Amino acid sequence: MTIEVKNIVKKFGAFAALDQVDLKVANGELLALLGPSGSGKTTLLRIIAGLDWPDFGEVSFDGENALAHGASERHVGFVFQHYALFRHMTVFENVAFGLRVQPRAVRKDEAGIRARVKELLDLVQLDWLSNRYPSQLSGGQRQRIALARALAIEPRILLLDEPFGALDAKVRKELRQWLRSLHSEIHVTSIFVTHDQEEALEVANRLVVMDKGRIEQIGTPGEVYDNPATAFVHGFIGESIVLPVEVCDGCVRLGGKALNIAAHGAPSGASKLFVRRHDMQVGPAGSGALEGAVRRVRTFGPIQRAEVALSAGGDETVIEIDAPRDRELQTGDIVGLQPRRYRIFAAQD
Amino acid sequence: MSELQSSLSSARDDLRTEPRLIRVVIIAIAVIFLTVFVVLPLVVVFAQAFSKGIGAYFSALSDPEALSAIRLTLCVAAISVGLNLVFGVVAAWAIAKFDFRGKTFLISLIDLPFSVSPVISGLVFVLLFGAQGYWGPWLQSHNVHVLFAVPGIALATIFVTFPFVARALIPLMQEQGTLEEEAAISLGASGLQTFFRVTLPNIKWGVLYGVLLCNARAMGEFGAVSVVSGHIRGETNTMPLLVEILYNEYQFVSSFAIASLLAMLALITLVAKTILERHLDEGQHPRDD
Numbered sequence: 001m002t003i004e005v006k007n008i009v010k011k012f013g014a015f016a017a018l019d020q021v022d023l024k025v026a027n028g029e030l031l032a033l034l035g036p037s038g039s040g041k042t043t044l045l046r047i048i049a050g051l052d053w054p055d056f057g058e059v060s061f062d063g064e065n066a067l068a069h070g071a072s073e074r075h076v077g078f079v080f081q082h083y084a085l086f087r088h089m090t091v092f093e094n095v096a097f098g099l100r101v102q103p104r105a106v107r108k109d110e111a112g113i114r115a116r117v118k119e120l121l122d123l124v125q126l127d128w129l130s131n132r133y134p135s136q137l138s139g140g141q142r143q144r145i146a147l148a149r150a151l152a153i154e155p156r157i158l159l160l161d162e163p164f165g166a167l168d169a170k171v172r173k174e175l176r177q178w179l180r181s182l183h184s185e186i187h188v189t190s191i192f193v194t195h196d197q198e199e200a201l202e203v204a205n206r207l208v209v210m211d212k213g214r215i216e217q218i219g220t221p222g223e224v225y226d227n228p229a230t231a232f233v234h235g236f237i238g239e240s241i242v243l244p245v246e247v248c249d250g251c252v253r254l255g256g257k258a259l260n261i262a263a264h265g266a267p268s269g270a271s272k273l274f275v276r277r278h279d280m281q282v283g284p285a286g287s288g289a290l291e292g293a294v295r296r297v298r299t300f301g302p303i304q305r306a307e308v309a310l311s312a313g314g315d316e317t318v319i320e321i322d323a324p325r326d327r328e329l330q331t332g333d334i335v336g337l338q339p340r341r342y343r344i345f346a347a348q349d
Numbered sequence: 350m351s352e353l354q355s356s357l358s359s360a361r362d363d364l365r366t367e368p369r370l371i372r373v374v375i376i377a378i379a380v381i382f383l384t385v386f387v388v389l390p391l392v393v394v395f396a397q398a399f400s401k402g403i404g405a406y407f408s409a410l411s412d413p414e415a416l417s418a419i420r421l422t423l424c425v426a427a428i429s430v431g432l433n434l435v436f437g438v439v440a441a442w443a444i445a446k447f448d449f450r451g452k453t454f455l456i457s458l459i460d461l462p463f464s465v466s467p468v469i470s471g472l473v474f475v476l477l478f479g480a481q482g483y484w485g486p487w488l489q490s491h492n493v494h495v496l497f498a499v500p501g502i503a504l505a506t507i508f509v510t511f512p513f514v515a516r517a518l519i520p521l522m523q524e525q526g527t528l529e530e531e532a533a534i535s536l537g538a539s540g541l542q543t544f545f546r547v548t549l550p551n552i553k554w555g556v557l558y559g560v561l562l563c564n565a566r567a568m569g570e571f572g573a574v575s576v577v578s579g580h581i582r583g584e585t586n587t588m589p590l591l592v593e594i595l596y597n598e599y600q601f602v603s604s605f606a607i608a609s610l611l612a613m614l615a616l617i618t619l620v621a622k623t624i625l626e627r628h629l630d631e632g633q634h635p636r637d638d
Contacts, residue, residue: 049535050535051531051534051535070534071531071534071535072534072535072536072537072538072539073537074535075537076535077535078531078532078535080528080531080532082528084528084529084531084532085529085532086529086532086533086547087529087551088550088551097533097536097538097546098536098537098538100546101533101536101537101538101539101542101546102537149532149536150535150536152536153536153537
C-alpha cells in the first residue's frame, strides 16, 4: 500500500501543527517520522490513521482518497505510545477485539478467531500470557501485545506512535531489532514516529525529519546524517559543534578573524558553522584553521573526548571534540583544529 | 539489645505521630459527635417503630395508605433512576470524550439541582404545569394530569436527582481519557460497539455508584415532591411525605415504621457505597508501571 499526503494543514487554535506537508510513502517501506516534541509528527500520523482530521489537504492510499473514510474503515493498524490496551480484557481478548467487531458477513467463527489470535501471539512470542490482564504485563510485553492487536485486522498500513518511548533503554534496543525483523517478515507499509534519532537511524529505511510543522528533509539514514539539508537537521541528528561565523565574499570569519576554510558558496552574512565532533582533525598548535587549549579529556573505548577552549572569538567558546587515541591529549595542550567535513548555514533570526 | 530497639522504635513512634493524649481527645470528639448526631437518631427511629411491639410495626406497614406510599416511592424511584441513568451516561460521555463549545456551561448546568433549594425545584414545575402555569390550561383541556399525580412527582424527582450519575462518571471518564476508544475505532469498531465493549465496561462501577446515590435521594426526596404532590392520601403520598403526615397526626408507630424503612435503605446504601468505592479505587490505577 502506498500513502500519499498532499499539502496537509492542521491548526490547533492559532498554532499550526502541520504547515503544508507533502509526503509519499512507497509500498512496504519502513519510514520514521523524526522530530522534537511539537514538530507535528504525531499529528501527521493521526491524520493518516483517521484519528485527526486535516483542515486542508489530501491523504490517499494507493491513489484512493482516504479522507472519505473514517478511522474504523481505513484498515490501519495503530500502535499507541502508551499502548491503550483494553484494561478490562485479557491479552487474548485484546488481540481478538479487531476480529470480533468485524461485520457478521466477514467475521471469522470462534475457532477461526482463536487460531488467528494464537498465531499472532506466537508471532510476538507471548503466547504464554494470553490469560493475563494488561496490568499484569511489563511495558515491553504490553507494547508487543498492542502490536499483535493492531496486526490482527491484517492492516494495510501499520502506524506506530513513539512505540518504544515509554520503555527503558535495554528493552527499547531489543524491541527495535525485533521490529526490524518483524517488518522484513510481514512487509506491511509502516510509519513510526520517534524523537530518538538513534532509533530512527537504526530501524527505518527512510527518515522524514520534521520541525515546527514542516518537513525539513527526507532521505535514507545515511543521506540525512552525511548531508543534512538544513541547520536544524544538522543540529538535531548526530552531535554537532556549532560556531557562529560571518561569511563575506567566500571567506569565513570567527570573532573577526578569518578562518582558513572555504565558504563553499555560502551566502554572505551571519552564519553558523556545523562540524561533527569526529570531523575535527586534531594537530599540533598552528596546524589548523582553529586553535585552542585542552580543558579536560575523557577517554572511553576507541575515542577520547576533549573539551577545547577556542582562542579565536572574543568570548570564550568551549567545544567538545572526539579524537582517535593515536595521540593522547593532555589538559593544557594547545592544539590546532581543522574541520575535515563541515557545513555552513545562514543563521536564522 | 532488644530493649534498646524497642525504646528506639517507641521514640520513633512518638516523633512520627501526635502525643497519645491528643490522639485520644481527637478520636473521642469524633466518636461523640457521630453518636449524638447520627447513631442516636437512628436508634430512636427503630426504638419508636417497635415501641408497641412487632405486631403493631407490621400492621402499620401493611396499612393500605402505607402500601400505596411504598408502591409510589418505588415507582417514582424506578422512573427517575432509569431516566437519569441514560441522561447521566450520555451527558458524561459527551463532556468527557468530546470537545465542544459551551462545555463548561453544560457542566455548571448539571450541578444546578444541587445548588437550588428542593422547594424551588418543585415550585418550578408548579409554575410550568399548574392551573395558572404556562402549560397548565392546555394540559387541562387535554385532560393530562401532571401536577398532583405521578408524572409531576417523577419530574420533580428527576430534576433533583439529575446530577448524581453524571457527577460520578465525569471525573472517572475524564481520567480514563479517549485512548482506548481510539484504539477500538482504529481496529474497526463502530461507535456503538466502542461504547458497549470498551467504554461501558470501564465505567460500570462508577455507573453503579451513581445509580446507588441517585436511588437513595430519589426515595428520600421530600421538599420538591411535597410541593408538586398535593398530598392526596393513598394516591400521591410518597414515603417521606407519609412519614410527616402520620407524625403530625400523632400516629408515632406508623410514622416511625415507615421511617425505619427509609433508614434501612440508608444503611444498605452505605454498605453498598463502601463496597463500590473499593472497586472504583482498584479500577482507578490499574496500570502502574
